[in-house]
Amino acid sequence: MNAPLSPQTAPAATGYNFAYLDEQTKRMIRRALLKAVAIPGHQVPFAARDMPMPYGWGTGGIQVTAAILGSGDVLKVIDQGADDTTNAVSIRAFFQKTANVAVTTRTAEATVIQTRHRIPEKPLKAGQTLVFQVPIPEPLRFLEPRETETRVMHALADYGLMHVKLYEDIAKHGHIAKTYAYPVEVEGRYVMDPSPIPKFDNPKLSMSPALQLFGAGREKRIYALPPFTRVKSLDFEDHPFEPTRFEAPCALCGATDSYLDEVVTDDRGTRMFVCSDTDHCEERRADGHRGLLAGDDLVDTITREADVERDDGAPIVPLP
Amino acid sequence: MNAHSPTLAAGFVDPVHEAQTCFRAVLDALAEPGTARAVAGITEPPAPLSAVAASVIATLADFETTIWRDAALATPAVDAWIAFHTGARLVEDPREATFALIADAANAPAWDAFALGTDLDPSTSTTVILQVDGFDAGARYHLAGPGIETTRDVAVAGAPADLAARGRANRDLFPRGVDLVLAGPTAIVGLPRTTRLEEIG
Structure with a gap:
């Protein structure tokens, strides 16, 4: 996956405007x-x-990406950190087809990154734009279901209900029991749902050199964090915000500073923990970092055994 | 066609890609206040509408929006150009304007004459496109706020003399307030309502 993607997997579609949306729609989204x-x-x-x-x-997210995308952009699409899952592959193919833009899996090469529920591990740079797919933009939705009321609460900066919710978590569980979509306060004013990113990613929202745009299609809302905006995860003085930490390193690349996915490997409860950011993990392995289950010794063993046992002269192909 | 009708000046040659490039310049200008972003595209709009201001308005305005223009820009040629290239409705009351176009910066109305948005929906405020002389000389300002890592200095020639005071008054209305796009000869500088402005001479 870490090889550069072919510039064009399917011929660009004809009969559509550049990046699918008509210009009228783009202007509305741009405003x-x-x-x-x-x-x-x-x-x-x-x-x-x-x-x-x-x-x-x-x-x-797609509408925001379509509204900002230009022919010179390099697009990366990730779904829970991975470049190679259905949602990411489909959206990337969609923009290759409708906008004929260059695509990449490498975070550092991308100018626009559309993401579902993760922020890449590699620190973002100035000039990059991160587009989040947002299911529910309203952080107060499950505390107050009426949109008319939540809008007033935002207008009055009345976030007492949110603090009560977090306090009740501490009273019941001893800690704030929210591991993803952890609410944040932006520049001391608006409380914002950062989309269902793990709270591990929350610190990356603040003072990022990249522009962060959030698009909720069903809910018809757009919000944004300009670069270098102060974003604070809500907490209490005696219960400060703590990002998720992992006890073991990534089983493939050995990273100790990345967000890990749990992968069940058999029907007896064996599991491994690997980087959710596939590009980060692959780059680290390409640089020679190895985790406990990277599988190199396995490949070596099979290749060596095959070498000894084969006598038909056929070339030895190590397992991928 | 009436032989006496003036020739209508051209808009974008390649509307899709030129509007996209111009939009990204405006987006970056407002996301990183005080940085000059080059804008090209429309070359010869009817005077006194500047090429840069014309590109910005052609990028953003359409029949869903309204435009207020100051007395200097209220000429038949400019009105016809705006009507043809954007389809936006011209309004005389600045409080009804989605966009305001100002060529005579020295006599610009106070920002609170425009739509300021409401506490419920502060995004309904006017975006003011103010034509200025450039960003190489003129009054210097010290900027801070979202989009600026620490502080950033910018020079603006031909801005209203009380730009910093206007900015403070506008900032006090937050989250309501107008957003400013300063249109120079070749580039724009964005001053959104969040930016704190201090004149340093």
Whole structure:
């Protein structure tokens, strides 16, 4: 996967405007984006269109990406950190087909990164734009279901209910029992849902050199964090915010500073923990980092045994 | 066609890609206040509408938006150009404007004459496109706020003399307030409502 992707897997589609959306729709989204950047953390309503995929598959993120994308951009798409899962592959193919843009899996090479529920491990740079797919933009939704009320609460900066919720977590569980979509306060004003990224990623939101845009298609909301915006994960003085930590390093690349996915490897409860960011993991392995289950010794053994046992002169091909 | 009708100046040659490039310049300008972002595209709009301001308005305005223009820009040629290339409705009341175009910066109305948005929806405020002389000379300002790592200095020639005071008054309204796009001869500088402005001479 870490090889450069072929520039074009399918011929660019004809009959569509560049990047699928019509210019009228792009202007509407662009106006919403400019106001979102001017009011960091505030949810700006926009007239989300039907996209050629169901809600829940990233229609908000796709519309934001389509509105900002230019022919010179290099696009990376990740789904839970991985470049090679269905959602990421489909969205990447969609923009290859409708915008004919260059694509990559390498974080450092991308100018626009559309993401579902992760922020890449490699620190982002100035000039990069991160587009989040957001299912539920309203952080107060499960505390107050009425949109009319939550909008007033945001207008008044009345976030007492959110603090009560976090306090009740501490009273019941001894800690704030929220591991993803952990609410943040932006520049001391708006409380914002950072989309369902693990709270491990929350510190990366703050003072990032990259521009961060959030699109919720079904909910028809756009919000943004300009570069170098102060973003604070909500907490209490005696119960400070703590990002998730892992006890073991990545089983493939040995990284101790990345977010890990649990992978069940058989039906007897054996499991391994590997980097959720596939590009990060592959780059580390390419640099020679090895985890406990990287499998090199296995490949060597099989190759060596095959070498000894084969006598038909056929070339030896190590397992991938 | 009426032989006396003036020739309408051209808009974007390649509307899709030129508008995208111009939009990214505006997005980056507002995301990183005080940085000058080059804008090209429309070359010869009717005076006194500047090429840069024309590109920005052609990128962002359409029939869903309204435009207020100051007295200097209220000429038949500019009105016809805006109507043809954007389809936006011209309004005389600045409080109804999605966008404001100002060529005569010295006599710009106070920012609170424009739509400021509401506490419920501060995004309904006016975006003011203010034509200035450039960013190489003129009054210097010290900027801070979101989009700026520590502080950033910017020079603006031809801005209203009380730009810093206007910015403070606008900042006090937060989250309401107007957002400013300063249109120079070849580039724009964004001053969103979050930016704190201090004049340093």
